[in-house]
Amino acid sequence: MKATNIYEEKHKWVMFGRDPNKPGGIIDTNQYLVCTDDRAIVLDPGGIEIFSNMLASLLHHVSIDQITDLFASHQDPDIISSLGLWDQALPHAKLHAPWLWEGFIRHFGLNAIDYVPAPDEGGTIDLGGLKLEMIPAHYLHSSGNLHIYDPVAKILMSGDVGAALEPIGADIFVEDFDSHIDKMKMFHQRWMPSNRAKNDWVARVRKLDVKMIAPQHGRIFKDENVGKFLDWFEALPVGTAIS
Amino acid sequence: MFKEAAFVSSASMAAELEIVAKVAKDMSISVKNAKAIANRAGAKARGFAPITDFIDEMSIDTMKLVSAINVESTTLSKVAIAELRTRDAFSKFVEVKSKATNAEFISTLTDSIEALKVQHNEEKSELVRYAKKLKSLMDDIAQKMAVANVIVSNSRIEAVNAEEYRASLETIADDIDKSCATIRDRVNQSFNRLENAMDQWKRLATYESNKHL
Numbered sequence: 001m002k003a004t005n006i007y008e009e010k011h012k013w014v015m016f017g018r019d020p021n022k023p024g025g026i027i028d029t030n031q032y033l034v035c036t037d038d039r040a041i042v043l044d045p046g047g048i049e050i051f052s053n054m055l056a057s058l059l060h061h062v063s064i065d066q067i068t069d070l071f072a073s074h075q076d077p078d079i080i081s082s083l084g085l086w087d088q089a090l091p092h093a094k095l096h097a098p099w100l101w102e103g104f105i106r107h108f109g110l111n112a113i114d115y116v117p118a119p120d121e122g123g124t125i126d127l128g129g130l131k132l133e134m135i136p137a138h139y140l141h142s143s144g145n146l147h148i149y150d151p152v153a154k155i156l157m158s159g160d161v162g163a164a165l166e167p168i169g170a171d172i173f174v175e176d177f178d179s180h181i182d183k184m185k186m187f188h189q190r191w192m193p194s195n196r197a198k199n200d201w202v203a204r205v206r207k208l209d210v211k212m213i214a215p216q217h218g219r220i221f222k223d224e225n226v227g228k229f230l231d232w233f234e235a236l237p238v239g240t241a242i243s
Numbered sequence: 244m245f246k247e248a249a250f251v252s253s254a255s256m257a258a259e260l261e262i263v264a265k266v267a268k269d270m271s272i273s274v275k276n277a278k279a280i281a282n283r284a285g286a287k288a289r290g291f292a293p294i295t296d297f298i299d300e301m302s303i304d305t306m307k308l309v310s311a312i313n314v315e316s317t318t319l320s321k322v323a324i325a326e327l328r329t330r331d332a333f334s335k336f337v338e339v340k341s342k343a344t345n346a347e348f349i350s351t352l353t354d355s356i357e358a359l360k361v362q363h364n365e366e367k368s369e370l371v372r373y374a375k376k377l378k379s380l381m382d383d384i385a386q387k388m389a390v391a392n393v394i395v396s397n398s399r400i401e402a403v404n405a406e407e408y409r410a411s412l413e414t415i416a417d418d419i420d421k422s423c424a425t426i427r428d429r430v431n432q433s434f435n436r437l438e439n440a441m442d443q444w445k446r447l448a449t450y451e452s453n454k455h456l
Contacts, residue, residue: 052335055352056343063351088332089355109328 001050001057004172006212006220007153011036011130015214016057018168023049028168029078030216032157034150035062039128041069043148043157044079044216051082055089064089069125070113071134072097073159074142075104079216084109096125096134100144118146135204137161139197154211161201162229163187164218174219177228184218185236192238202234249440250323256316256377256433263384263429264309270422271302277398277415284408290401291412294394298419301387301394305426308387312380312433319373323440326366330447333359367448374441381437384430391423 001021007013017030031054032043040062046054058067067090072080075097083105086093091112097105099117106115122134130152137145140161148157164170164183174180192198205213213221213229221229247255274295281291336356343349395416402412 052338052342055335056339056346059339059343059346059348059352061348063348064355065351066348084328085332085335088329088359089336089352 001053002172003057003060006172006214007150007155009153011127011152012061013150013153013155013214014061015172015220016054018170018172019050019053020168021053022168026050027078027217028166030214030218032214033058033061034127034130034132034148035066036128036130038066039068039130040066041071041125041127041132042067043071044073044159045070045082045086047078047081048085051085054082055085068093069127070095071125071148072101072105073137073147073157073216074098074145075101076142079159080105081108083113087111087113098142098144098146101142120144122146135208137201139192139194140201141191141193149208149210151209154209155214156205156208156210156212157214157216159216160187160191161233162213162215162218162221163191164215166218170219172220174221174225174229177221177225177232180219181232187217188233188236189238189240195238198236198238199234202230206230247436247439249443250320250327252436252440253316253323254320256436257313257320259429259433259436260309260312260316263426264306264313266422266425266429267302267305267309270419271299271306273415273418273422274299274302277412277419280408280411280415281405284405284412288401288405288408288412291398291405294398294401297394298391298398301391305384305387308380308384312377312384315373315377315380316433319370319377322366322369322373326363326370326444329359329363329366333363367444370444371441374437374444377437378434381430381434384426385434388423388427388430391419395420395423 001016001019004015005012006015012035014033015030016033017028019028022028026047026049029046029050031046034041034043042058070086070093072095087110094114094116096116096118099119102115102117118134120136120138122136125132125134133149133151135147135149137147137159139145145159147159162184164180165187166183210226211222213226277291278295281288281295336352336359340349340352340356398416399413402409402416405412
């Protein structure tokens with residue numbers, strides 16, 4: 001599994017993905033680690049099929065005891081079906097996830113980890129002084145959906161928003177926005193159900209100081225591509241399965 | 244010969260034996276009918292009364308045993324699933340260890356692996372304990388059915404002397420015989436399932452011990 005430091009100053013963001021050893025037939029996913037000197041959180045830790053590669057990769061960056069928190073943007077299996085295994089690995093950790101999905105996510109196996117239900121309006125995850133904000137992204141695509149904004153690194157982990165379907169060897173960052181559109185258009189139009197929800201999210205994100213949008217599939221948008229993405233997404237009609 | 248997974252075998256036993264409880268209940272009703280007929284027959288069916296008393300008691304005991312088996316097999320099934328999940332987690336953790344030999348923080352996984360190993364061993368011991376208990380309960384039912392066979396044969400001999408009541412008593416003896424056969428068959432099926440599960444757990448333990456896991 002490829003690990004890429006996408007931000008490194010007082011704290012660090014590492015993206016994990018593009019795993020050439022993942023089993024065939026499952027969608028490639030990006031997992032993110034945010035770590036301070038003594039605490040770490042894994043954002044959208046991934047499915048059960050990639051667990052061993054993910055944990056093996058994480059241990060190059062942090063110790064097992066340092067991982068105190070997990071975050072699940074929503075309930076999908078590619079986001080959090082590995083929970084039963086994390087529950088064995090991190091019995092003292094907390095899982096931050098939308099309140100709406102608690103009864104559902106627990107089906108993945110949750111005995112030891114503490115489920116911290118995040119309210120619809122979002123909230124803050126305090127990672128030993130580093131405050132990560134949970135930003136509402138409901139109906140994008142899941143009906144209870146949150147993103148993570150780091151106001152220090154100015155990174156927005158945007159779950160399925162900004163996702164693209166690409167081959168395993170794809171670059172980490174979007175270089176040419178226009179040529180990237182084809183890889184993400186269908187994904188957004190088909191998976192995102194609500195134009196109203198989409199526009200609400202765009203307006204909310206425009207108020208934040210964002211230097212990077214880091215989705216759970218595909219490439220990361222940075223600098224001027226952040227604005228280009230917001231403009232493109234705002235203009236895109238979604239929910240197209242209903243004509 | 245069963246080919247199903249051990250946790251499926253353990254989960255199937257309770258369902259299989261539920262039918263035994265129903266058959267035992269039907270048997271108890273048949274015996275009560277036999278008792279009524281024997282009372283009417285008076286001296287002609289004198290030898291029948293103690294037989295019906297015995298079968299009645301046996302059917303009640305069988306129902307109690309099935310109820311106990313139900314509780315034990317449900318617990319066994321839960322432990323089997325927990326063991327399966329722990330085994331899966333353990334193998335994933337061992338995989339992580341082999342994949343990340345050069346990772347700076349790989350040693351921090353050692354405690355988690357050890358804790359899982361302890362948990363897995365506890366669950367394996369529990370599996371053996373519950374499986375033995377179940378086996379013994381099933382043995383009890385099998386023994387009762389063997390005795391019932393003899394008793395039913397005796398009841399047929401007694402029925403011969405019951406003159407005009409003979410046909411009714413023979414029909415009841417046939418019903419009880421059939422019920423016993425059904426119970427024997429179901430208990431055998433469950434027993435085979437349990438043996439299959441125990442065999443898989445045993446082979447797994449041997450494999451793990453050879454691999455020094």
